[in-house]
Amino acid sequence: MIRLPALRRVWTAPWLWLGIGMAQLALAAALAVPLRIVLRAAMGPFTITGETRLLGAMAELVTRDPTIVAALLTAFAAAAALATLIAPLFAGAAIRRLAGPCATGEQARTCVMHYPAALMIGLYGLVLRMLLAFVAAALGTLHSSLQLAALVLILSFTALVVDLSRVRVVLEGARGLHPRTFIRAIVTVAHEPALWLRSGLIGALHWGLTFAMMLVAVRGLDAAWSPWAVRGIAMLAAFVALWRLATAVQYVAASPPPSSTSPPRPNHRPPAAPERR
């Protein structure tokens, strides 16, 4: 029998998953509104006909009204910015809930309290990715396959380091603003290839779903089923993202408490294991 305790942590927190999934759907829908409004205004009382003639019509519209491109780019830039800023906010609540049941208020408090640290850890992750990307680029000069392999390793490594750092901040009260927590996570991941593999596989599944979202959106452009399929995959991607985070939570929960050099905060409560059924 395969034991998937991290998956169980997500499975037993359905409201967390649904909440985060619905939040991202709402965010995406909201960011698409200006784009729809601009397009509607540009078309005025007219309609385009021909089921497969979108490209020509778009080309004409963009040529005549470059603000469409600006609206499109603004929506994506806003999405990227919001993802960077909001994900760390959600991360605190998610980690707290994945560690065990807790009140909504407690989750909200965790979000706010650990937001600066989660944000800083995200920044450290960005720096690490950039540094390792140079290594991947250097390997790419030898062979493109090596570059691809290096990129996969780097992305999965960094994702786990970030997850682990944030989990330790939330659950162990580690000092997230200080780079030592992040460095400690690097050392841990380097010494735990099995954990890295587990997290990497789940991360790969997440990337696959993200790619599938785009694939469905483009291939199914203008088809009635396409947006709903994309939203469904996005919900699934949110679940898998939580699962990856839960592997770090599970690791920390199952590890012995840290040494006295980083004592738990006074308000820290030991994580409760998910109830077995």
Added chain:
Amino acid sequence: MVARSPARQATLALLLAAAACDSPAPTSAPVPEPTAALRPLELRGTVPAAARIVDYVLDARLDADKHQVAGTVRITWRNSGATAVDRLPLHLYMNAFRADDTAWMLEARGSHRGARQGKDKGGMWGYMDVKAARLIGRGEVADFKQLEGVRGPVTELAWKEDADPSLATVTLPTPVRPGETLVVELEFLTQLPEVFARTGYAGDFHMLGQWYPKLGVLGPDGRWRAHVFTLNAEFYADFGDYEVHLDVPEAMVVGATGIQVAADPPAEGRKKLHYRAEMVHDFAWAADPRFIELGAHWKDVRIRQLIHPDRAADAPRHLEALIATLESMEARFGPYPWSTITVIHPPAAAGGAQGMEYPTLFTTSEMIRLPLWVRLFGVEEQMSGVFTTIHEFGHQYFQGLLASDEQAQPWLDEGLNTTSNMLVLADWHGEDAWLARLGRHGFHLDDFLRGSLDGEAALDPVDSPAETYRAVTGSYGDTVYRKTGALMLTLRRLIGPDRFDPAFKAYTLAWRFRHPTGDDLVKTLREQIGEVVTLEGKTVDDKPVRLDIADYFQQALHSVHAVDFNLHLVKNRRRSGDAGWHRDEHGALVLRDAPEDRERPIRQLPDELVEALVVVYRVGEFRVPVELEVEFSDGTRERLLWDGQARYQLFTWPGRRLRAAWLDPDSKLLLEGHRLDNHRAAPEFAPADGLSRPIGDLGEALTLTVLGGLSL
């Protein structure tokens, strides 16, 4: 023995596996040379003897290290005009790249089709230096190959460059009489630039286009046509035969105009090749030791592709496109007369040499290799490589065979060729052919042509000399290529292929091996199609709608007027009644009451009390007939033709309720660039605009991708 760590072993294994995946290097697969430069008479059709005006015999030696060609050219020219001439204008095209202040460079400013002039000091400039000019002989001969009748004492000739060095003039000691033949010989040295604007070198690759002095064309009015080489001006020359002897390094693989008729055994690391071309107006060649040769046949025409091994996998696709083009163009425009066609694939480093046509030889461009993940999205394209091959081969007809003056009327070759390219693609892939595709959405031929009609294409009339188009405006490509294609195919769709295609073919058959002008084209089409064509279809007032062909071409070629119609109003209104005061038969005023439902909203009225109304504006200055299609609330449809002469037109249908209206529903007006205002629904039936939903959905999906499950 060196011990290997597991990591090193894994790396080595990965590298070996990657190397093993590489396909084996393709090798040459040549086919035999044809025995004659022209196809047999029964296949090529008649070649008029009078078309042969000038013959060239060239002896040239390529110094591949210095990228120089030293040689002599013997030009045998017959005065086919009605007056004597006392000078010979020579094109020294390569001098366009000699300095910053040539006419070509002043316009181009070191850039051509997005490629920059070479930066290396040695390769920045190209030039052609005429060392000597001699009169070999003159006389009355009918056959140029029989020179005995014209041989005479050798006389040194005076010559000098014109104000722009792309032209030079040779002064003759005595005028050449009509019908007299003249033989002159020139010694020249051509220095190639680094590949730029079609010609030059890149490493060992050498592309030799416009590499020897060429004679101008004597017009029927007795005046020479020899233009300064400017950025957009291409070439213009008379037909004749070429005998070319090339001395090249032994390792070079050579592709050239015409056929190879002899090759001397290599000696001292060099080889001599002898080429022959008949009834052509230029000779170009390419040489590269890395070329491999891939041969094929279409009917009796030898097809030769010269390509680097790393691109050889693209060759079958080019061949497929080339054969589709040959099939289509021979059926539409008459037989391809030559026995060979050579496709040069310039290497990536020689991008500036890609996409250029010469008689029986053209250079194509690389196909973009889309990564697998991009192809998974359903992205496909036929613009790179395939379209270049179709377009450049198309020039074998426009202007290889119909040798119009590319400087005076560039639209006549580039534009008609673009027209033919669209027809080739439609013949090959169907009328709904696309040039690029994203999933099930195509960027179709219509979109390609129409995409040019905004902005730049409205700056210069189509029928303008090449130098009229200024590089900074970017109007040349849009106007000369695509707008011409749009105007020709608009006419085809308006009058129907049954009328247009035979007329166009009549032009191509009548002007083979000649120098047609725009007037010749329009005249032929008017003769074939008729001065006025009555268009089929129901009209507004039952009067026939006629298209005046001369007027159409006048607007399309000589003005910058745009075709643009707009559905200004599509609505249903209350049908006019008879309420109010009217006089009865006794002359007394009698009141007829208004119906009780007079104030009811239109949508609640029965259809018989409704009148459908459509108002069409002609926004553009171009006057051309347009069709209107309407759909009524009961699902029935009706079409009406409007002659498009007035500024606007009202259409009414008493007792009918309208659902929607379309202008130009069959997309006949390819000259209309703005078409988003061509479909409109009545307010009570207003559907979604068709764009905001799918593009909004796509935007939402992209946003979700960026959020990536909030990535956490």
